Amino acid sequence: MSQIESNSMSKRQGKQIIADVLGSNEDMKEKCFRPTKDLLFHASYPHHDNARDCSACDSNELSHRSPREIDYEPYLHFGLIASGNQVMKDAQSRDQIAQDLDMLCFEMEAAGLMDQLQCLWQGYASLTAAACAKFILSIVPLSSRRQKPNKTEFDQEETDCLKALFVTDPSEDKNALKRRKGDRAPETCEWILEKQELQNWLSSHGHRDKILWLYGNPGTGKSTMAITMVELLLDRSEFKNGENVLAYFFCDSSVPERSTATSILRGLLYQIVKQRPDLMQHLLCKWKERTEKVFNSFDGLWNIVLDTGQTGTEVELYCIIDALDECDRESQDELLKQITQTLGSENRKASNLHIHFLITSRPYPEIRRFLYEFNSKDLSSYEEVQKDLKILIEKKVTQLSLISQYSKNVASSVSDILKQKAEGTFLWVGIACDELAHVRSRKAVETLQMLPQGLNALYMNLITTALGRHENDNETTFQILNRFGCHFDITEEHLMAAVCNSVSGDEILRRLLDRQDDQIKATQNPDDATRPDGAMKSLQDHRRRSQFKITRDIIRAAERKHDVMEVLLDRRASQIQITQDIVGAANTKALQLLHNQRDQINIKEEASISLDRRMNEFGKWNI
Incomplete structure (x- = not known):
C-alpha cells in the first residue's frame, strides 16, 4: 500500500x-x-x-x-x-x-x-x-504470488521422455556459434536490453508486445545480438529463480536438425523442462499417449508449448528464435502462422497465455506478412550498431597489428578501409580480417583494397574463387557453399565456375541450382497484391536477382562434360535452346531427358533430327 x-x-x-x-x-x-x-x-x-x-x-x-x-x-x-x-x-x-x-x-x-x-x-x-x-x-511482488517449483529431478520415465524429445541442444549450438563467429567485443550489444522494444517485450502489456521481430540484412549482427540477449537475460534474477523461463533456438539451413518447425519446438521444450522440471507433466502425458509420434507432429508439439504457457502454470515463457529465415519455407510459414493466430488480436484467449516470442531474421516480405501487427525493429536503425562496428574494427586491427606487426600507418590505413568498405556489416569485417590474417604486413593494404565493397559482392567473390581454387578439394568447396551459400544471390558467374570445375562440377552445380530454387520459391506468394509498396519493391528486387538465363557460354563449357550437361538438362531444359551441338554432347541419360521433354523444350529442327538419330542408335545398342 x-x-x-x-x-x-x-x-x-x-x-x-x-x-x-x-x-x-x-x-x-x-x-x-x-x-x-x-x-x-x-x-x-x-x-x-x-x-x-x-x-x-x-x-x-x-x-x-x-x-x-x-x-x-x-x-x-x-x-x-x-x-x-x-x-x-x-x-x-x-x-x-x-x-x-x-x-x-x-x-x-x-x-x-x-x-x-x-x-x-x-x-x-x-x-x-x-x-x-x-x-x-x-503490483504485489511476484515472489509472494509464485512458489518456487519443488521438483528438481527426473525419474526414469521422465528421463526416457526427455531423451525421445531431444533433437539438438540449443545451448551447445549457441556455444558453437560463438566459437565460429568469435566473442563480441567488450562493451558492445548490451545496450539492446535497455531499448523500449525489449522493455515492452519483457513486460508485454498488450498483444503487440508479446512478439518482437528484430530484422536486418545479412551480416548486421543479428545472431550475435541474439546470443547477447540470451546470456544477459539468463543472468537476471527472475530467470535464475525460475519465475521466468528463457528458451532459445538458433536456426541453421545447413543442418537438417536446426531448420524445421518441429526441431524448433522440440529445442524450446527441451530447455523449458530442463529449467522447470515441474512442467514435465505437460510433456509426459502426451508422450505416454502417443510415444515418439507426438514429437514428430508440429500440432502435437505446439499444444504442449501452449499447455506450459497457460495461466495456471504461473510461469512466463520467453522464447528467442534466431535466423528464422534459414528454416525451410514450409516450416517457416507453419510456425509463423501458428504463432500469429495464437497471440494475434483476433484471439481473445491470447491474454491468458504467458508466452513471448522474439524472432530475428532478414527483412523478407514472406516473414513480414505474418508479423505486421506486432512490434518490429530494424537492427541497423539503432545508432549503437555503428558504434559497435567501430569498436569491433578497432579490436580486430589491434589483434592483426600484434600478429602481423603492423606499423602505425598500416594499422591506420587498414582501419580506415574496413570502415569504408564494411557498409555497416559485421560479417564483412570478420571475413576481411580472416583474409588479412594470412597476409604479410606489407601486403595488407593492397589485399584489403582488392576485396569487393559490401557483403553480397564479397560473397560472390569468395564463392567464385572457391569454385576455382579448390578443384581438387571437393570437401572444402562444399563447406564453403554450406557456410555462405544461404547469404548470396546465385549468378551466371557462379554457374560458369561450377561448370568449369573439373572434379565435381555436377554436384556443385546441383547445389547452386537448389539454392536458386529456394530463392525463387521464397518470393512466390499469392498475396502479392496486398503487399505495401515498399515491401513489393523489395520483393521484386529479390526476384530479379534470383533469376538468370543459362547463357551460351555456360552451355559451351558444359558440352563435353556429360554429367554437368545432364544436370543442366534435368533442371533447366526449359531455359536452354537445344542445338545440334548439345545433342551431340549429351550422354545416354541426357538424351533420354531431352526425348522425354521434347514437347516442353525449345529445340531446333536440325537438333531434333539429330536427337531422333541418336535415340535410334541408342535403341539398337540396347537391343
Whole structure:
C-alpha cells in the first residue's frame, strides 16, 4: 500500500483499466459508465421510505460541493475500513461511528442494500472496485504470488521422455556459434536490453508486445545480438529463480536438425523442462499417449508449448528464435502462422497465455506478412550498431597489428578501409580480417583494397574463387557453399565456375541450382497484391536477382562434360535452346531427358533430327 500511496502516477492506473474494459466491452458501457448527474443530500436529511429514487425529496436539503481539482479518477483513499454484519442505512449514525473510530468507510452486506435501494452508482462502483483490485494485485511482488517449483529431478520415465524429445541442444549450438563467429567485443550489444522494444517485450502489456521481430540484412549482427540477449537475460534474477523461463533456438539451413518447425519446438521444450522440471507433466502425458509420434507432429508439439504457457502454470515463457529465415519455407510459414493466430488480436484467449516470442531474421516480405501487427525493429536503425562496428574494427586491427606487426600507418590505413568498405556489416569485417590474417604486413593494404565493397559482392567473390581454387578439394568447396551459400544471390558467374570445375562440377552445380530454387520459391506468394509498396519493391528486387538465363557460354563449357550437361538438362531444359551441338554432347541419360521433354523444350529442327538419330542408335545398342 505504501508503494501505491507514495507514487502519484500509479494512482492513474485505475482510470486506464476502466477505460480499457469499457472500450473492449460495448455491452457494459450503459450499465457501468460513470454517472454524469447525481444529487447529494445532507447526512441529517431523512429520505422517504420505500422510494425508488430521490425525485420526491426536498431539494432544499441538497448539499452543494465543488468537483475535485484532479485530472484523474477514481481517486484512491487510504485508511481503515470497518466491517459490519448489518446494513447501514442511517447516514448520521454512519458518520458518527466513522468519526469516533477514525474509519474511512464501511464494508457490510452490500447485497442486502442493493435489494432495498436503487443505486445510480452501482455499475460504476462495481467496475471501479474490480479495477482497483486488479491494479493492487498487479503490483504485489511476484515472489509472494509464485512458489518456487519443488521438483528438481527426473525419474526414469521422465528421463526416457526427455531423451525421445531431444533433437539438438540449443545451448551447445549457441556455444558453437560463438566459437565460429568469435566473442563480441567488450562493451558492445548490451545496450539492446535497455531499448523500449525489449522493455515492452519483457513486460508485454498488450498483444503487440508479446512478439518482437528484430530484422536486418545479412551480416548486421543479428545472431550475435541474439546470443547477447540470451546470456544477459539468463543472468537476471527472475530467470535464475525460475519465475521466468528463457528458451532459445538458433536456426541453421545447413543442418537438417536446426531448420524445421518441429526441431524448433522440440529445442524450446527441451530447455523449458530442463529449467522447470515441474512442467514435465505437460510433456509426459502426451508422450505416454502417443510415444515418439507426438514429437514428430508440429500440432502435437505446439499444444504442449501452449499447455506450459497457460495461466495456471504461473510461469512466463520467453522464447528467442534466431535466423528464422534459414528454416525451410514450409516450416517457416507453419510456425509463423501458428504463432500469429495464437497471440494475434483476433484471439481473445491470447491474454491468458504467458508466452513471448522474439524472432530475428532478414527483412523478407514472406516473414513480414505474418508479423505486421506486432512490434518490429530494424537492427541497423539503432545508432549503437555503428558504434559497435567501430569498436569491433578497432579490436580486430589491434589483434592483426600484434600478429602481423603492423606499423602505425598500416594499422591506420587498414582501419580506415574496413570502415569504408564494411557498409555497416559485421560479417564483412570478420571475413576481411580472416583474409588479412594470412597476409604479410606489407601486403595488407593492397589485399584489403582488392576485396569487393559490401557483403553480397564479397560473397560472390569468395564463392567464385572457391569454385576455382579448390578443384581438387571437393570437401572444402562444399563447406564453403554450406557456410555462405544461404547469404548470396546465385549468378551466371557462379554457374560458369561450377561448370568449369573439373572434379565435381555436377554436384556443385546441383547445389547452386537448389539454392536458386529456394530463392525463387521464397518470393512466390499469392498475396502479392496486398503487399505495401515498399515491401513489393523489395520483393521484386529479390526476384530479379534470383533469376538468370543459362547463357551460351555456360552451355559451351558444359558440352563435353556429360554429367554437368545432364544436370543442366534435368533442371533447366526449359531455359536452354537445344542445338545440334548439345545433342551431340549429351550422354545416354541426357538424351533420354531431352526425348522425354521434347514437347516442353525449345529445340531446333536440325537438333531434333539429330536427337531422333541418336535415340535410334541408342535403341539398337540396347537391343
